[in-house]
Structure formats: structure tokens, C-alpha cells
Amino acid sequence: MQGLVLYNTRTRKKEILTPLEPEHLRIYTCGPTVYAPQHLGNLRSQLFADLLKRVCLVEGFRVTHVVNITDVGHLTDDADTGEDKMEAAAKRSGRRAEEIAAEYTAQWMRDRERVGCLKPEVLCKATEHIAEQIELAQRLEARGYTYRITDGIYFDTAKFARYAEFARLDLEAQEFGARIEKVEGKRNPADFALWKFAEPGSKRQQEWDSPWGRGFPGWHLECSAMSAKYLGTQFDIHTGGVDHVAVHHTNEIAQSECGYEVHPSAQFWMHNEFLSFGKGDLHEKMSKSKGNVLVLADLVAQGILPLAFRYFFLQAHYRQQQAFHDEAIVSADTGYRRLLAQAIKVRDAVGVCVQEQLAPYQARFREAICDDLNAPRALAVAWEVVHDATLSEVERKTLLLEFDRVLGLDLATARLEEAAQERDPRIDALVQAREAARKAKHWAEADRIRDALLQEGIEILDTPQGARWKKR
RNA sequence: GGCGGCGUAGCCAAGUGGUAAGGCAUGGGACUGCAAAUCCUUGAUCCCCGGUUCAAAUCCGGGCGCCGCCUCCA
Numbered sequence: 141m142q143g144l145v146l147y148n149t150r151t152r153k154k155e156i157l158t159p160l161e162p163e164h165l166r167i168y169t170c171g172p173t174v175y176a177p178q179h180l181g182n183l184r185s186q187l188f189a190d191l192l193k194r195v196c197l198v199e200g201f202r203v204t205h206v207v208n209i210t211d212v213g214h215l216t217d218d219a220d221t222g223e224d225k226m227e228a229a230a231k232r233s234g235r236r237a238e239e240i241a242a243e244y245t246a247q248w249m250r251d252r253e254r255v256g257c258l259k260p261e262v263l264c265k266a267t268e269h270i271a272e273q274i275e276l277a278q279r280l281e282a283r284g285y286t287y288r289i290t291d292g293i294y295f296d297t298a299k300f301a302r303y304a305e306f307a308r309l310d311l312e313a314q315e316f317g318a319r320i321e322k323v324e325g326k327r328n329p330a331d332f333a334l335w336k337f338a339e340p341g342s343k344r345q346q347e348w349d350s351p352w353g354r355g356f357p358g359w360h361l362e363c364s365a366m367s368a369k370y371l372g373t374q375f376d377i378h379t380g381g382v383d384h385v386a387v388h389h390t391n392e393i394a395q396s397e398c399g400y401e402v403h404p405s406a407q408f409w410m411h412n413e414f415l416s417f418g419k420g421d422l423h424e425k426m427s428k429s430k431g432n433v434l435v436l437a438d439l440v441a442q443g444i445l446p447l448a449f450r451y452f453f454l455q456a457h458y459r460q461q462q463a464f465h466d467e468a469i470v471s472a473d474t475g476y477r478r479l480l481a482q483a484i485k486v487r488d489a490v491g492v493c494v495q496e497q498l499a500p501y502q503a504r505f506r507e508a509i510c511d512d513l514n515a516p517r518a519l520a521v522a523w524e525v526v527h528d529a530t531l532s533e534v535e536r537k538t539l540l541l542e543f544d545r546v547l548g549l550d551l552a553t554a555r556l557e558e559a560a561q562e563r564d565p566r567i568d569a570l571v572q573a574r575e576a577a578r579k580a581k582h583w584a585e586a587d588r589i590r591d592a593l594l595q596e597g598i599e600i601l602d603t604p605q606g607a608r609w610k611k612r
Numbered sequence: 613g614g615c616g617g618c619g620u621a622g623c624c625a626a627g628u629g630g631u632a633a634g635g636c637a638u639g640g641g642a643c644u645g646c647a648a649a650u651c652c653u654u655g656a657u658c659c660c661c662g663g664u665u666c667a668a669a670u671c672c673g674g675g676c677g678c679c680g681c682c683u684c685c686a
Binding site for chain 2: 172225387416428474475522
């Protein structure tokens with residue numbers, strides 16, 4: 141029994157997770173910037189965090205999971221220039237930034253729930269923690285890490301010796317690279333804004349008073365301030381997408397470690413890889429800027445079950461890029477429906493389990509999830525259970541439901557809403573007419589009706605209880 | 613220019629030294645009047661070349677291809 145082993149970006153190694161506080165794990169997850177609909181790629185990082193949380197719970201830890209919502213200050217270009225995304229979205233749509241944030245936050249929460257993500261213990265918004273962010277910026281100022289230029293208060297990365305360590309940055313090379321210096325007065329290219337001043341003369345929708353004047357917080361500040369508030373200045377695990385390693389998390393670490401004088405701020409930093417879009421050799425990451433985003437509702441419109449997206453997610457390891465395309469999601473949908481059907485079949489089974497029957501599967505399942513959350517392997521174990529004829533129904537049920545605490549596929553209560561439940565007098569009549577023709581052995585007539593219905597996407601299912609039908 | 617990752621059957625993918633998990637699709641079989649659904653079953657010398665080793669998809673070197681980060685992005 142080796143315990144839970146996780147890949148830690150901070151050390152670039154798999155390490156055994158040992159909670160700072162006995163039996164209790166504190167996890168912080170970088171949530172969405174709610175200026176636009178959250179797409180399937182965004183959902184992947186929520187699913188990843190949720191998988192982590194579920195594994196922690198199954199391993200017997202108490203978990204405090206904090207997820208933030210960025211509803212201000214995330215700029216369109218880089219950390220220092222460009223428009224605030226919330227402000228820009230508001231301007232485009234002629235609505236209040238708060239309205240937009242509320243709408244996309246609600247959509248995001250709904251999607252999260254639909255793919256089976258557990259509710260976080262704390263859901264916190266940047267705009268509701270302005271005071272905490274100012275407080276942290278003041279701490280940094282008091283400790284000499286900041287300087288002021290015309291458009292804001294900046295963090296001086298040269299003052300933090302470990303700055304490049306986390307992301308293994310080559311700051312020298314960066315200066316000659318693609319990065320273009322845009323902000324007049326910045327001392328180092330990597331320096332970033334803690335507080336941005338509101339532009340004189342133009343009134344922002346979102347701005348606050350601060351010791352440095354009216355303005356708004358830099359994007360990175362919220363995560364440092366809120367994680368410290370809800371989890372303490374040192375906690376166990378911080379999660380987010382890989383894209384955040386080099387900038388957002390690097391800056392967050394600088395703020396937290398310098399402001400609160402701790403090291404490390406989070407023991408484990410974990411990052412999920414991206415969803416790529418495409419098939420075969422050509423792939424592109426799914427992102428708003430590439431214009432190839434899909435949201436959960438698009439899948440649902442296609443007849444895909446929301447939990448089938450979770451099943452899809454579980455089929456690949458979280459640290460690998462995963463290729464998304466129609467064939468892939470449809471096959472996941474089929475796979476999920478079949479697995480669910482198997483679970484439904486044994487749901488009501490009662491009786492006693494033979495421990496020796498369960499043990500090998502339990503051991504292999506646990507081994508998989510404890511090895512850096514290897515969901516594909518865990519899912520494979522579930523399928524082996526389904527196919528093992530030496531298991532009794534109740535043993536199968538026991539194993540599947542136990543595994544589902546991690547898989548989160550709602551195997552215990554989800555229903556396969558066969559369209560066969562639907563009623564449509566016209567179709568019902570046709571189905572009955574076919575039944576009658578079959579009884580009379582008028583095969584040609586029976587097949588004609590079946591084919592005609594198939595033409596309009598209605599499929600007849602012959603069962604021992606009689607014929608039913610479903611769409612698709 | 614710097615950094616990182618990937619390349620395993622038609623597709624999604626596990627597997628990091630001892631002759632390759634799982635799912636979907638395909639072919640075959642059972643069932644069916646024929647089908648559908650369901651169940652059983654079927655298939656890979658692991659991108660190429662060279663090396664280390666008794667043994668490599670797995671390690672090393674060199675190619676080729678793809679993706680990502682260093683600028684907003686999960």
C-alpha cells in the first residue's frame with residue numbers, strides 16, 4: 141500500500157501525497173474567466189480537478205476544494221496591456237459586466253454538474269475579494285517587491301530569486317524571443333501588474349478604490365489572495381491547465397511566496413493537458429482564439445449524453461493531450477451507454493459477495509487511480525468486471541458502484557431514457573401495424589413499415605416484451 | 613530563438629526493459645422470418661534508421677511527422 145502518487149509540476153516527478161494537515165487535503169483549482177461560454181476544453185480541467193478530488197475522497201481524506209471564478213481583470217493581450225476581457229465583453233454586448241459574468245457563471249456551473257463534477261466547498265469570485273487582493277499587494281509593497289509606473293503597480297520579478305524555477309524559464313532567452321516588450325517603464329519583461337490604474341477620463345464598469353488610486357486588480361492576484369484566505373498560505377494541491385504554468389502560476393507563486401513569506405505555497409501543482417481538435421495527423425488545441433470551440437450543449441444537441449463526455453475524458457490520461465472529434469465522442473457515447481446498461485442490469489441484485497472475488501479487481505482499480513490518477517486503466521478494470529462471467533450479479537454491482545465513486549458516471553441512478561418511452565400516436569400505430577403484419581407472417585409489409593420509420597430516424601427494437609421504438 | 617510533450621490496430625487510447633489493457637468501429641458466430649438491439653468472437657512485429665542488452669514499444673543516438681508553452685487561453 142504505497143498511497144496516492146501524483147505528478148507534481150513543481151518537482152517534475154511523481155510523488156507520494158502526504159497532507160500537510162492529517163487526513164485533510166486542501167485543493168485550489170483555477171476556474172474560468174466568465175466573459176464567454178466555457179467550452180469542452182475548459183470542462184476538461186474541471187473534470188480533472190474533480191477526478192483528483194474523488195480519488196482523494198475515496199482514499200479517505202477530507203477534502204476542502206476551492207474553485208475561483210475570474211470575473212475581472214483578465215486582460216486580452218498579456219499581463220500588462222490590452223483590454224480587460226470582462227469590460228470588452230460588456231462593451232460588445234452592451235450589457236453590464238456583472239450580467240455577463242452571472243450568465244456564464246451559471247452556464248458553467250450547470251455544465252459542471254451535468255458532467256458529474258462534485259460541488260466545491262468554496263466557490264469564490266475575484267470581484268468579491270478586492271480587499272484581500274489589495275491587502276496582498278500592500279504586503280508585497282511593504283516588502284519591497286513592487287514599483288509604480290504610469291499605468292499601475294508592478295511586481296519586480298528580479299527581486300524574487302526563485303522566479304524562473306517553477307516553470308524552468310530561461311529569462312535571458314526570453315528577451316530575445318518572441319516576447320515583445322510593450323509596457324513603457326517595466327523593469328523586466330516578466331514583471332506583471334498587481335494593480336492597474338483606471339485610465340483617466342474613461343469610466344470602467346468595474347473599478348475600485350485602492351491605496352494607489354482607482355483601478356482594478358491584476359489577474360494573478362486573485363488566486364494568491366483567495367487561496368490564502370480559504371486554504372491558508374500553504375496548502376496541498378493547486379490545479380489548472382498546462383497553459384498556466386509559465387505565466388499565471390509562476391506569477392501566483394511569486395506573489396504568494398513573497399507576500400506571505402512561505403515556500404512552497406502549494407505542495408503539489410498539477411496541470412491537465414489540452415483537448416486537441418481534429419483527427420489523424422492534424423490537430424489544433426481547442427480554444428476561443430482558434431474559433432474551434434464546442435460547448436456541452438453542442439454535444440447534447442447531437443444526442444450525446446453529458447456524462448458521455450465525462451466517459452470520454454476518463455478514456456485518456458489527464459496529462460496527455462486528447463484528440464476530440466466526432467467519431468471519438470460518438471464512440472465514447474456508445475461505450476458509456478453500454479457500460480450504464482450493464483450497471484442497470486445488476487442494480488437490483490442482492491446477496492452476499494465473496495471477498496476473494498472482489499479483491500483482485502479492487503486492488504487493480506485502486507492501483508490505477510493511485511498511480512497519478514490513471515483513469516483509462518481504472519475504466520478498463522470496470523469493463524473487465526462487466527465481462528467476468530465468474531462474478532455474480534451482486535459482486536458485479538458492488539464493484540461497479542464502488543468504482544463509480546471515482547468514475548462519477550452515475551452508474552447507480554442514471555437511466556437510459558430510451559425514446560421508446562416516448563409516445564407518438566402515429567408511430568405507435570405504425571409499430572403496431574408492423575407487429576400485426578409479422579404475426580400474419582406478412583414479412584414484406586412488416587419490413588416496409590420498419591424501413592419507412594428508419595427513413596425518418598425511428599428505430600424499432602424488438603424485445604421479448606414486444607416492439608418498442610426510439611429516435612436516432 | 614528558448615522550453616516541453618507526443619507518434620501503439622480504422623478511431624479514442626493504456627502500457628517505460630521480458631514477446632502489447634480497455635472502449636468504439638470492422639469481419640465472423642449466436643439470436644432473428646430477415647434485421648436492429650444484445651451476447652460471444654476476430655485483428656498490431658508499437659513512425660523510420662542505428663546502438664546498448666540474454667531480452668526494447670519501453671533505454672541511448674540520429675532522422676521524419678505532429679502538438680503545446682514562452683503573448684490571452686483549461
